[in-house]
Amino acid sequence: MLITLSRTGGIIPITKKADAEVDWTHNQMEELLKAIKKEGEGPDEQRDATSYELQYKGETFPVNLEKVPDLYKKTFDNLKEDLKISKPGG
C-alpha cells in the first residue's frame, strides 16, 4: 500500500511530501495509527512550527513522529529524508 507523509507550516510556509510503498497489514497500519495519531493542533499552538500528516487510503491523519514504534522507524526516517517541496505555501 502507498502511504504519503506531508509536512506543512514553518517560518516560510511550504508543503513537503514523500511517498513510500509498504507491505504492512491492515492490522499493523491500525496499530501504527493508534500510536502516532494525534489531535490536530490549532493555529495558536503551532505558530511557525511545522506539522506532519500521514495520508493512507484517501484519509489524512495528523501524526506525531516522536511516537513512531521502533518497527516503523526506518520507514519514517527515510520518508523524512525524502521530503520534497510539493508546492510553496497552501
Add this chain to the structure above:
Amino acid sequence: MTDQLVESDDKNLSKIAINTKFRSFRFRSDREFFKETTRKEQNILCAVATKPVKVPALKMEVYNCKKQASTTGAALLWSDSSTKLPSDKDAKNVINGGSGTWKFYYELFGRNSVDNLGMAIQQYIHYDKKYDNAFWDGRRMIFGDGDGTIFGSFTTDIDVIGHELTHGVTQYEANLEYHMQSGALNESFSDIFGIMIKQRVLNQDVKQSNWLIGENVLLGDQYALRSMKAPGTAYKSHPDLGDDPQPATMDAFVKLPDTSSGDWGGVHYNSGIPNFAFYVAAFNMGGFSWEKAGRVWYGALTDKTLKKSATFSDLRKLTIKIAGTLFGAKSLEVKAITDGWNAAKVK
C-alpha cells in the same frame, strides 16, 4: 520636664524618659551636623542611605538537541552563568541574537524578557536532521540547521531570532489569534521587531537598512525570506520556491483556507501588508526605526484595547491614536503612519 521624669521613682518612666532625652540629643546633634554640610556632602550621604536597586539581567540557556527531533534529551551547552562562550557557531549566533533581542526590549521599552517578568530565554539548536525551520513553541526557541541546499542554519540571521522571540512577546501581550488577519498581524509584529532588532545591532537607520528578513537563511545572494520594503520580491524564480507570494497592499490580499496547509489563512503571506505600512511609516519618519515608529508599534502591541482578533484596520486606528498621544494629533509622525497605511491600502 524630661529631667524630672528621669529622677522619678518609677523605673519604667525613668527608662522612657532617658531614652527620649537621648533621642532628642541625637536629633539635635544630627541637625547641627547637617547644617554645616555642603550640598555635595548631603548628596553623598543621601546616596549612601538609598537602598540598592536590583537591575534586571538577561537569563539565557542554550541546549543542543544533537539532531534529534525532540527537546527531551537535549544537553545544556551554555547558560548566562557560563564563564566562556561555546565554540559551536550556532550557539554563538543564538547567544548573540538572544542578547540583542533582550537588550532591545529592555533598553528601549524597559521590558524584562519575553514575559516582562525576567523569564529565562531557552534556545535549542541542532534540532532534527536537516530541519529547515525555526519556531517558538510557546516556551522556548527551536532552531534547525537547514537542509544545506535551499536553507542554511536558521540561527544565522538575528532578525529571524528576533522574529521568533517576538512571537513570545505577542503571546504575553495582545496574544493575537494565529489565523486570518490577526494571525498576519502576529507575523507582522514579529517581522517588524525582528528587523528593528537587526537594525539596532547594526546601527542602521531607515535608509541604510535593506529591510530583508532572513537574507542568510535562504541560501543564494539574491534571496531572502521576506522583504518589508517591497513584499513579494524577496525571491524571484527560485528553483524550488518559485516567486515570493507576499502582497504589499490590501487589494492583493491572499485568500487561503484556515488550515495548517493553508498557512492558517495565509498569515505568512498577508503579513506583507502591515509590514509594508510599517516600512513606509518608519521611512517617512526618518532616523532609526525604533525611535519613533518602533515606540508606536510597541505601544500598540502592549495596548489593552488591541483585541486577540484584531484586523489590519484595527491596528491602523490604534497606531494613529498612539502616535497622536506621543507626538501630537497634527504631528509629522501621525501623517507618516497614516501615509503608511494608505500606501498599503488599509482603510
